[in-house]
Amino acid sequence: MEAWLKGKKRKSETPADAIQDDDSESTDVKLAILASLHPNVGQEALLDCLLEHDGSIEAASGALSILDIPKEEKKLRNPAVIGSQTSLKFFTGNSAGTGDALSPKKPRLMSKKGTTLHLYDPEDIAEHTPCSIVHNFLPADMANDLLREMLEESKTFEKITFKLFDNVVQSPHTSTFYVETDEELSIQKHEYFYNGARLTDVRKITPQLLRVKPLVQESVNREIEKRINTVYPRGEKLRFQSSDPWKPNAAFVNCYAGPQENVGYHSDQLTYLGPRAVIGSLSLGVAREFRVRRIVPKDADEKSAETPDLEGQIAIHLPHNSLLVMHAEMQEEWKHSIAPAQVIDPHPIAGNRRINVTYRDYKANLHPKLTPKCKCGIPAVLKVVQRRKENHSRYFWMCHGGYVPGKEKCGFFQWADFDDDGNPSWDRARYRKGTSHLPVCERNEPGDADSLGE
Numbered sequence: 001m002e003a004w005l006k007g008k009k010r011k012s013e014t015p016a017d018a019i020q021d022d023d024s025e026s027t028d029v030k031l032a033i034l035a036s037l038h039p040n041v042g043q044e045a046l047l048d049c050l051l052e053h054d055g056s057i058e059a060a061s062g063a064l065s066i067l068d069i070p071k072e073e074k075k076l077r078n079p080a081v082i083g084s085q086t087s088l089k090f091f092t093g094n095s096a097g098t099g100d101a102l103s104p105k106k107p108r109l110m111s112k113k114g115t116t117l118h119l120y121d122p123e124d125i126a127e128h129t130p131c132s133i134v135h136n137f138l139p140a141d142m143a144n145d146l147l148r149e150m151l152e153e154s155k156t157f158e159k160i161t162f163k164l165f166d167n168v169v170q171s172p173h174t175s176t177f178y179v180e181t182d183e184e185l186s187i188q189k190h191e192y193f194y195n196g197a198r199l200t201d202v203r204k205i206t207p208q209l210l211r212v213k214p215l216v217q218e219s220v221n222r223e224i225e226k227r228i229n230t231v232y233p234r235g236e237k238l239r240f241q242s243s244d245p246w247k248p249n250a251a252f253v254n255c256y257a258g259p260q261e262n263v264g265y266h267s268d269q270l271t272y273l274g275p276r277a278v279i280g281s282l283s284l285g286v287a288r289e290f291r292v293r294r295i296v297p298k299d300a301d302e303k304s305a306e307t308p309d310l311e312g313q314i315a316i317h318l319p320h321n322s323l324l325v326m327h328a329e330m331q332e333e334w335k336h337s338i339a340p341a342q343v344i345d346p347h348p349i350a351g352n353r354r355i356n357v358t359y360r361d362y363k364a365n366l367h368p369k370l371t372p373k374c375k376c377g378i379p380a381v382l383k384v385v386q387r388r389k390e391n392h393s394r395y396f397w398m399c400h401g402g403y404v405p406g407k408e409k410c411g412f413f414q415w416a417d418f419d420d421d422g423n424p425s426w427d428r429a430r431y432r433k434g435t436s437h438l439p440v441c442e443r444n445e446p447g448d449a450d451s452l453g454e
Ligand SMILES: O=C(O)CCC(=O)C(=O)O
Pocket: 252, 254, 263, 268, 281, 290, 336, 337, 338, 356, 358
């Protein structure tokens, strides 16, 4: 941690490190480190300060040290309260979308860095973010039954513990994971890895989660079709996006007990969902702000000050019983978070708690027995080059051992090869050779950073 705070290079930098930067670290972790350095500053002020300093702990910590914290905390922008919708005209630039596969055709929002655009309307959300939303999604009784069931379950949810640079940190909310069969439960516990470690709490899907699943499935597939037809170039699915219907077989459930519980800016892991993953996210209980921001790739030697990110964050308001679909462009090009709130409206059933159920489609051909393993013997994690222009959008496998308390990462790195439907090259039955321009399993040894154009 010290080396990072002082701006020194981390020891044992690997090719995977070289194509990432500070931003690849979860905001949870950055917040945990900032909180330990500035124990008197609230979570929200820390988050705002981190955002204002482009995710740099060093810069944010420096600013917090100089400031008169108690006064400044009150003045900091973006109070995470339920805000009112800002005029879209203020944020919409004249420039049209880039026209690439990942940008909506409509003009791009040009919100200034550090500002938050609050969106409520489904049309605005579909137009300006990589998401779409369905309000009042379930019949009211069904939503309440699921909420009650999950509130009961969440009494035994736990915070996730992971490691960063010798610090063991905990997620600022609780969660657990549900699968459908006993066999899947056993496999999830013994073969799947998350942040380099096995999950200890995997549960069998509950009656209400199972009851709601087909409705989510139907609605998400409808939203995918709509997105393809109205937003994507030529009305075609994105490259690497699966051409199969979306079929959820797992649910990750989060509980935010009170306004301060949150999740920092992150992209969801693609390791088992594959490229261009779609996720169906159901919100129950207290309404909270889901924030998204686009990741703007930079040249290796480009400083953020020279190319300020023109786009601020967008807050999507997630009321009780709303289904948010994170579309195929979301995880690769954007980050998302649940911001801490100053105030919340208590919910008649949930009190101050919010339950979030993310239904996910785990791909059979990305089972950890099939994916590359690193030298630690742990199934490698699938990532994509997000922040660098060089090799931008390329997928790669890397070691995740560094996230396990007491374990160093081994530096394993390997480019990933998928066909245009996101099938990995080892899936002989489905992989359509020649549809991907990427080299087949090109190998880079640790330290071989030249081959990455760094
Ligand atoms: O609570 C939410 O709406 C988002 C949760 C989330 O981002 C996640 O589980 O990865």
